[in-house]
Amino acid sequence: MRPVDLPHASRLINHGPTVIVSTVRDGRRNLMSAAWSMPVEFTPPRVAVVIDKRTFTCEQALASGTLAISIPGRTLADLTYTVGTTSGRDLPLTGPDKFAHYGVESVPGPVLGLPLVAGCIAWMECRVLAEPRTQDLYDTFFVEVVSAQADERVFAGGRWSMRADNSDLHTLHHLGAGLFAVAGDPVQGRILDPA
Numbered sequence: 001m002r003p004v005d006l007p008h009a010s011r012l013i014n015h016g017p018t019v020i021v022s023t024v025r026d027g028r029r030n031l032m033s034a035a036w037s038m039p040v041e042f043t044p045p046r047v048a049v050v051i052d053k054r055t056f057t058c059e060q061a062l063a064s065g066t067l068a069i070s071i072p073g074r075t076l077a078d079l080t081y082t083v084g085t086t087s088g089r090d091l092p093l094t095g096p097d098k099f100a101h102y103g104v105e106s107v108p109g110p111v112l113g114l115p116l117v118a119g120c121i122a123w124m125e126c127r128v129l130a131e132p133r134t135q136d137l138y139d140t141f142f143v144e145v146v147s148a149q150a151d152e153r154v155f156a157g158g159r160w161s162m163r164a165d166n167s168d169l170h171t172l173h174h175l176g177a178g179l180f181a182v183a184g185d186p187v188q189g190r191i192l193d194p195a
């Protein structure tokens, strides 16, 4: 074991599935990548996502009170990296939004009508919970999931099924600087016998 620089400590555990957060406010849509998200409650279904306050997404999510989470598979690595390295704030307000700018199709969510990213393997629509302190101090949004859909070729019976025959649909896990690991080498854990 070697010491890890503390600014890199988060990278030891930041390779959960990278997601794409989409928002819409007054008809203007936006997208950003987020590697830092996690479930926090089964019922009601709640998750936390870190959304830096300097992002356009933060502004959009606070103003609209909603956001959607799309989970990209390996074929969307370039899109995932791209929307995580450019800001919707840099696009002219009267011009194409980030979806149109990068030619990303959206699908309206069934409950909130939020723009879900076409081609992703799962979608969630979420309402932002009022937690101004954690948003302000930790840039962390706690959200409640109000709709969830997944591609049945890779998520069925309430769990992921990553196999050789659906490898294009395996999740992306950010290692840093646009490099992703792809999930898909499942191993079944078994309860150990006492030593």
Ligand SMILES: Cc1cc2nc3c(=O)[nH]c(=O)nc-3n(C[C@H](O)[C@H](O)[C@H](O)COP(=O)(O)O)c2cc1C
Pocket (backbone or CB within 6 Å): 018, 030, 031, 032, 033, 034, 035, 036, 037, 050, 051, 052, 054, 055, 056, 057, 058, 080, 081, 082, 083, 084, 085, 086, 087, 088, 089, 098, 174, 178
């Ligand atoms: C793979 C990847 C993962 C990222 N994860 C996060 C994250 O978890 N939280 C965050 O605030 N920014 C994250 N970012 C940076 C934002 O996606 C980036 O600031 C983006 O340009 C914001 O876009 P916006 O200003 O249009 O909202 C990530 C970037 C990449 C490339």
